[in-house]
Amino acid sequence: MPYIEPGEYKSIYTEFQSPVSRFDCGQHCAPHNGGEPVCCSTRHAIPVAMVEEWKFLQSRTAMWHIFRPRTSAERKVKEELPRDHRALECHGAAQCERENRALSCRTFPFFPYITKGYEFVGLAYYWQFEDLCWVISNLQIVERQFIGEFVRAYELLFRRIPGELETFRDHSASMRRAFSRMKRTIPLIGRAGDYHEVIPSTGEIRAVSGEAFAKRGLYRNDE
Ligand code: SF4
Numbered sequence: 741m742p743y744i745e746p747g748e749y750k751s752i753y754t755e756f757q758s759p760v761s762r763f764d765c766g767q768h769c770a771p772h773n774g775g776e777p778v779c780c781s782t783r784h785a786i787p788v789a790m791v792e793e794w795k796f797l798q799s800r801t802a803m804w805h806i807f808r809p810r811t812s813a814e815r816k817v818k819e820e821l822p823r824d825h826r827a828l829e830c831h832g833a834a835q836c837e838r839e840n841r842a843l844s845c846r847t848f849p850f851f852p853y854i855t856k857g858y859e860f861v862g863l864a865y866y867w868q869f870e871d872l873c874w875v876i877s878n879l880q881i882v883e884r885q886f887i888g889e890f891v892r893a894y895e896l897l898f899r900r901i902p903g904e905l906e907t908f909r910d911h912s913a914s915m916r917r918a919f920s921r922m923k924r925t926i927p928l929i930g931r932a933g934d935y936h937e938v939i940p941s942t943g944e945i946r947a948v949s950g951e952a953f954a955k956r957g958l959y960r961n962d963e
Pocket residue numbers: 765766767768769770777778779780848849872873874875876
């Protein structure tokens with residue numbers, strides 16, 4: 741059972757405001773997505789919040805509503821969510837209230853990478869967005885301030901809601917399976933902003949230089 745009150749999201753939001761980088765990354769992906777940043781369009785990314793966060797958001801803004809699926813694939817995404825999570829949709833990037841962004845907006849495109857031994861070792865990215873998200877092709881531009889705030893926010897959440905640690909451990913295992921099939925290592929940003937790769941078959945973590953990370957998808961040929 742979660743032990744977090746809706747009001748506690750106020751301090752989480754206050755402590756986690758830094759942008760992922762000093763660049764306006766939306767300017768890089770939006771031109772490929774009809775002018776809208778990829779992560780601000782539910783056609784690509786559906787924000788998900790725990791019910792306590794959803795209650796908190798409702799108490800301070802009218803910017804969000806419950807996501808209404810348009811396709812069978814979207815219905816499936818919604819149906820497969822844990823019971824205490826909600827799929828949300830905002831009014832769009834043009835009307836974004838920065839201070840009322842959900843945690844899933846603040847963290848995108850990253851999730852906390854959790855080892856088999858339950859260690860929170862760094863930030864991995866949602867690999868389904870490799871081809872579209874410019875940040876994923878430019879991991880070196882991720883700011884240390886952002887990394888620190890990300891780590892502190894999740895440490896707090898894992899203390900209060902241990903089930904979340906399990907959820908992200910499962911997600912990390914899914915990423916290892918996916919990268920094993922692709923015969924690739926997993927790029928990882930360490931908690932101190934250092935760079936690593938995970939060997940998916942064993943879970944071993946090795947230090948690498950940031951230049952080792954490849955550009956992907958739309959950004960494959962960028963300088
Ligand atoms: S985080 Fe990625 S998808 Fe979202 S605006 Fe930045 S580049 Fe685009």
